[in-house]
Amino acid sequence: MLKTKNQKRIEEVENVACHLFANNGYHSTSMRTIARELNMNQATLYHYFSSKEDLLFKLMDDAIENSTNTLKRICAADILWEDKLKAVLNSYTRYFAGYKEGEILLLNEMNSLSEPKREILIKKQRHFVELFKTILNDASADHKLEQIHTTVAIFAFFGMVHYTVKWYNKDGEVNLEELAAMFSKNPGPEGQALGCP
Amino acid sequence: MLKTKNQKRIEEVENVACHLFANNGYHSTSMRTIARELNMNQATLYHYFSSKEDLLFKLMDDAIENSTNTLKRICAADILWEDKLKAVLNSYTRYFAGYKEGEILLLNEMNSLSEPKREILIKKQRHFVELFKTILNDASADHKLEQIHTTVAIFAFFGMVHYTVKWYNKDGEVNLEELAAMFSKNPGPEGQALGCP
DNA sequence: TATTATCAAACAAACGTTTGATTGAATAAC
DNA sequence: GTTATTCAATCAAACGTTTGTTTGATAATA
Numbered sequence: 001m002l003k004t005k006n007q008k009r010i011e012e013v014e015n016v017a018c019h020l021f022a023n024n025g026y027h028s029t030s031m032r033t034i035a036r037e038l039n040m041n042q043a044t045l046y047h048y049f050s051s052k053e054d055l056l057f058k059l060m061d062d063a064i065e066n067s068t069n070t071l072k073r074i075c076a077a078d079i080l081w082e083d084k085l086k087a088v089l090n091s092y093t094r095y096f097a098g099y100k101e102g103e104i105l106l107l108n109e110m111n112s113l114s115e116p117k118r119e120i121l122i123k124k125q126r127h128f129v130e131l132f133k134t135i136l137n138d139a140s141a142d143h144k145l146e147q148i149h150t151t152v153a154i155f156a157f158f159g160m161v162h163y164t165v166k167w168y169n170k171d172g173e174v175n176l177e178e179l180a181a182m183f184s185k186n187p188g189p190e191g192q193a194l195g196c197p
Numbered sequence: 198m199l200k201t202k203n204q205k206r207i208e209e210v211e212n213v214a215c216h217l218f219a220n221n222g223y224h225s226t227s228m229r230t231i232a233r234e235l236n237m238n239q240a241t242l243y244h245y246f247s248s249k250e251d252l253l254f255k256l257m258d259d260a261i262e263n264s265t266n267t268l269k270r271i272c273a274a275d276i277l278w279e280d281k282l283k284a285v286l287n288s289y290t291r292y293f294a295g296y297k298e299g300e301i302l303l304l305n306e307m308n309s310l311s312e313p314k315r316e317i318l319i320k321k322q323r324h325f326v327e328l329f330k331t332i333l334n335d336a337s338a339d340h341k342l343e344q345i346h347t348t349v350a351i352f353a354f355f356g357m358v359h360y361t362v363k364w365y366n367k368d369g370e371v372n373l374e375e376l377a378a379m380f381s382k383n384p385g386p387e388g389q390a391l392g393c394p
Numbered sequence: 395t396a397t398t399a400t401c402a403a404a405c406a407a408a409c410g411t412t413t414g415a416t417t418g419a420a421t422a423a424c
Numbered sequence: 425g426t427t428a429t430t431c432a433a434t435c436a437a438a439c440g441t442t443t444g445t446t447t448g449a450t451a452a453t454a
Contacts, residue, residue, distance in 0.1 A: 006432080025308055027224035031410065041435045043412080048433095052410065108305070111222055152371060152379050155364045156357045163356025167348075174349060182349050203398085228444060238401045240446080249444060398453070405446070412439070423428070 010048050012038060018059045022101035026056055026112040056109060057117045063102030064124045070095070071131050081138035088135065089157065093180035097164040107162050129154060157183070207245050209235060215256045219298035223253055223309040253306060254314045260299025261321045267292070268328050278335035285332065286354065290377040294361040304359050326351060354380070 016037050020029040031052055035042040049055040074087050096103055106125070110118060136150045160183055170176055213234050217226040228249055232239040246252040271284050293300055303322070307315060333347040357380055367373055 009433090025224065027222065028309070030408075032408085042410090043436085044434055046411070112225070149371060149379065151364075152376065155360060156380065159358070159360025160353045160356040162360060163352055167352045174346060179349065182346065183353065206399090227442075229442090239444090240402080241400055243445070244399065396454085398451105400451070401449085403447085403449105406444100408443070409441080410439105411441105413437085415435085415437105417434070418432085419430100420432095421428100421430075424426085 006048075013045065013048055013055070014059060014062075017055055018101045018105065021056060021059065021109065022104040026105075026109045053113060053117065056105070057113060057121075059102055060105050060109065060113075060121055061124075063100065063106050064121060064128065067092075067095070067103070068124065068128050068131070071128060075131055075134060081135055081142065084135050085139065088132070089183060090180045093161050093164075093183050094176050096161045097168050097170060097176060097179055103162075104165055107165070203245075210242065210245055210252070211256060211259075214252055215298045215302065218253060218256065218306065219301040223302075223306045250310060250314065253302070254310060254318075256299055257302050257306065257310075257318055258321075260297065260303050261318060261325065264289075264292070264300070265321065265325050265328065268325060272328055272331060278332055278339060281332050282336065285329070286380060287377045290358050290361075290380050291373050293358045294365050294367065294373060294376055300359075301362055304362070 013034070017029075017034050020034060020037065031042050031045055035045055045055075049058070070091060071088060074084055074091070077084065077087075079087075106121070110121065113121065132154050133150055136153065140150070164179070168174075168179065174182075210231070214226075214231050217231060217234065228242055229239050232242055242252075246255070267288060268285060271281055271288070274281065274284075276284075303318070307318065310318065329351050330347055333350065337347070361376070365371075365376065371379075
């Protein structure tokens, strides 16, 4: 699969734009800034992307497609739901805390998109959540998770994981494996109340 | 404590600006939009706030001061750490999920501030986290929480709570009391693995 | 009268985007 | 093998808007 020069250039633009959008925000990042970072004229950007919003959309769409495919693969695997749960919590935590900037865009910039595009991504996100729920439903059918509100459970998990981008440093004292374990491990004896990490 | 007409007007501006900033984003909300919403000329806004950024800063600063004061009161109370923990988790969850738009700004718009101001708020947020940690330290001294990484625990909780603004509907099937209970209750028997809600 | 509150109008700067021209490297014609 | 054609890639310059902000004047209030 050899990349054309065109595709390479597109990816260069995407990488730089994704980095800037994720770290400085979409509205605070101008096309001039992106072009300057690439040593390229701003007009040239419009040879590859028809608008700034199109560029953002492509980045966000790639990110959600990527996450969804990973989740699909786990759901389709022929393993126990316990292992599916463990796999998805683990992979998602690692994926996210490991700094996928596209996911940061999905988290921060949904409101920066105008209407036809935003609705498309929201639908894809809802689909992602539904996939996630199928695992918990398997668990429920196993009569082991009845007393838990699955919607709250899912979003509590997403919240914990998404927030890592605001504080977690993968080179700090807790590595990615440990973090994923903390987010997904079974709670122990009483007294470990707090946010259930 | 009678409010001058001046103070009243300032609060009107703050309420409208906070609502617009929180829901549409700081950069996407122009001074013209704020003025129009108030049936007021845009220039008049500068009679009350010296700049748009000053307006944002005041909103965010009020929010963090407010949260910190609540937390201080709980920390200073003469009760067991278990009850402190329960109180703070409960109040914070209720506070946040109940739609405090200033907190949304603290979550979303920190990068919209330029340097002297941002550092001030970041320091205050760090102070807030330190206060939170004192409770967990009391718990640790009680030899009941040793095996938990307190930093991870705190941010896991913040993550769960902050994320509620993206999905939680207080008029839905889970009310605020229940949600706060779910976020702060002791985990039960094995099998309730998942994100520990 | 002095101070506060409001306004219409304009300002310079920054924005996303378009235009029109110029290059480079292929492909086709001779 | 040279020349002509084509098309993708790039650029400087400018476009029309929108932005945050200022000015200078007017109305209201005290």
